[in-house]
Amino acid sequence: MKTISFAILAIASLSACRRPYQEEKYVDINPNETAFVIPLEQGTQQNQKQLKSVDYLEQRKVATKRIYTPTMWHQTGRGDNDGEWIPSVVVIKVDRSPVTREWTGATNTGTSSNNQQINVESSNSIGFTVGITCTASIPEEDAAKFLYWYSGKTLENAVDANVRSFVQDVLTREFGQRDLTACQRDRKAVFDIMKEKTTEFFAARGIRIDNIGAAGEFTYTEPAIQTAINSQFIAEKKNDAAKNEVMAAEQYAKAAEAIKSQKNLDAQVNLTNALAEAIKDGKLTWPQTLVLSPGMSLMDLYGAKNLNSSSNK
Numbered sequence: 087m088k089t090i091s092f093a094i095l096a097i098a099s100l101s102a103c104r105r106p107y108q109e110e111k112y113v114d115i116n117p118n119e120t121a122f123v124i125p126l127e128q129g130t131q132q133n134q135k136q137l138k139s140v141d142y143l144e145q146r147k148v149a150t151k152r153i154y155t156p157t158m159w160h161q162t163g164r165g166d167n168d169g170e171w172i173p174s175v176v177v178i179k180v181d182r183s184p185v186t187r188e189w190t191g192a193t194n195t196g197t198s199s200n201n202q203q204i205n206v207e208s209s210n211s212i213g214f215t216v217g218i219t220c221t222a223s224i225p226e227e228d229a230a231k232f233l234y235w236y237s238g239k240t241l242e243n244a245v246d247a248n249v250r251s252f253v254q255d256v257l258t259r260e261f262g263q264r265d266l267t268a269c270q271r272d273r274k275a276v277f278d279i280m281k282e283k284t285t286e287f288f289a290a291r292g293i294r295i296d297n298i299g300a301a302g303e304f305t306y307t308e309p310a311i312q313t314a315i316n317s318q319f320i321a322e323k324k325n326d327a328a329k330n331e332v333m334a335a336e337q338y339a340k341a342a343e344a345i346k347s348q349k350n351l352d353a354q355v356n357l358t359n360a361l362a363e364a365i366k367d368g369k370l371t372w373p374q375t376l377v378l379s380p381g382m383s384l385m386d387l388y389g390a391k392n393l394n395s396s397s398n399k
Contacts, residue, residue, distance in 0.1 A: 105159065105167050113153045113177040120229035121153060122146045122178045143230040153177050180233055184223035185242050188301055189250060191215060203305065204254050206261040208269045212311060217301035218253055220245060223294050232292030244293060252287060253298070256280045270304070 115121045123146055157171040189202035203215035222245050224232050236244045260276045261269050269276070277300050285295040 108157060108171050111155045113155055115151045115179060118183045119179045119181055120226055121148050122233060123148055123153060124176050124178060126176055127174045140230050140234045143233055147230060178233065180224060180229045181240060182224040182226060182229060184221055184296060185245055186221045187245050188219045190217040190301055191305060204257055206258050208261060208264060208266045210265045212266045213307035214304045216304060219301040220249060220298040221296040223296055224292055225294050228292040235291040249288060252284055253280060256283050
């Protein structure tokens with residue numbers, strides 16, 4: 087019995103000295119993701135410098151959709167089993183899926199319920215805010231650039247922080263060079279400049295700006311300014327309506343005068359034709375003094391002199 091107990095203890099002791107099972111580990115890569123396999127061991131000063139380059143990351147990009155991650159034994163004590171299996175590589179995944187952000191002021195619109203509008207100011211110190219909508223993605227061929235510039239960030243993080251702050255800088259500079267009237271007039275031009283600069287800047291950093299532009303109208307910091315603008319707009323519309331009514335009345339008067347003149351002309355022509363027919367039929371003698379217009383008589387108009395000469399023969 088003692089022999090059996092001793093054997094059991096010996097087996098248990100041997101088992102306790104064995105290293106844990108070295109499990110094979112894999113990382114799955116989704117179609118919308120790009121993966122990079124970075125070695126954690128055998129680092130040298132040379133390849134540590136290479137970690138700071140886009141080329142290094144590009145060389146570590148893998149196309150497979152399931153990546154085996156090897157492990158190595160890390161000894162932590164004197165015994166053979168004093169340690170653990172640790173990975174010798176790290177797999178970094180970049181999610182390239184498009185993201186859309188709406189930086190607005192209202193709680194029921196935009197990506198966040200917080201006021202995320204962009205605050206700017208005109209050259210004459212009139213403050214106002216503008217809403218922005220932005221859609222961005224990461225092209226597969228630019229995933230290494232994104233990882234280099236924004237390691238540790240998701241695309242959502244980069245858009246909310248980096249893209250938004252860049253947009254704020256451009257709009258602040260462009261609107262700040264214009265007075266309020268010019269800001270209102272050049273609104274489209276300013277946003278076109280912002281779109282061009284933002285797209286160019288982040289393309290070099292692995293972010294493609296698919297769409298970016300204004301979301302809503304200007305919101306003025308001082309409500310009285312908006313009230314004044316609304317009043318001016320209403321007055322201009324009323325003035326336009328009055329001008330339109332005057333123009334319509336003038337057009338009506340011209341049309342009425344034209345109709346009257348046309349009717350008079352038609353009546354004169356009808357009278358002339360009737361007199362001419364009567365003269366031809368011999369029902370009317372020549373009205374030598376009847377003049378239709380200055381210097382023109384019926385005889386001149388219809389050659390009635392010839393008819394008169396023929397009737398006198």
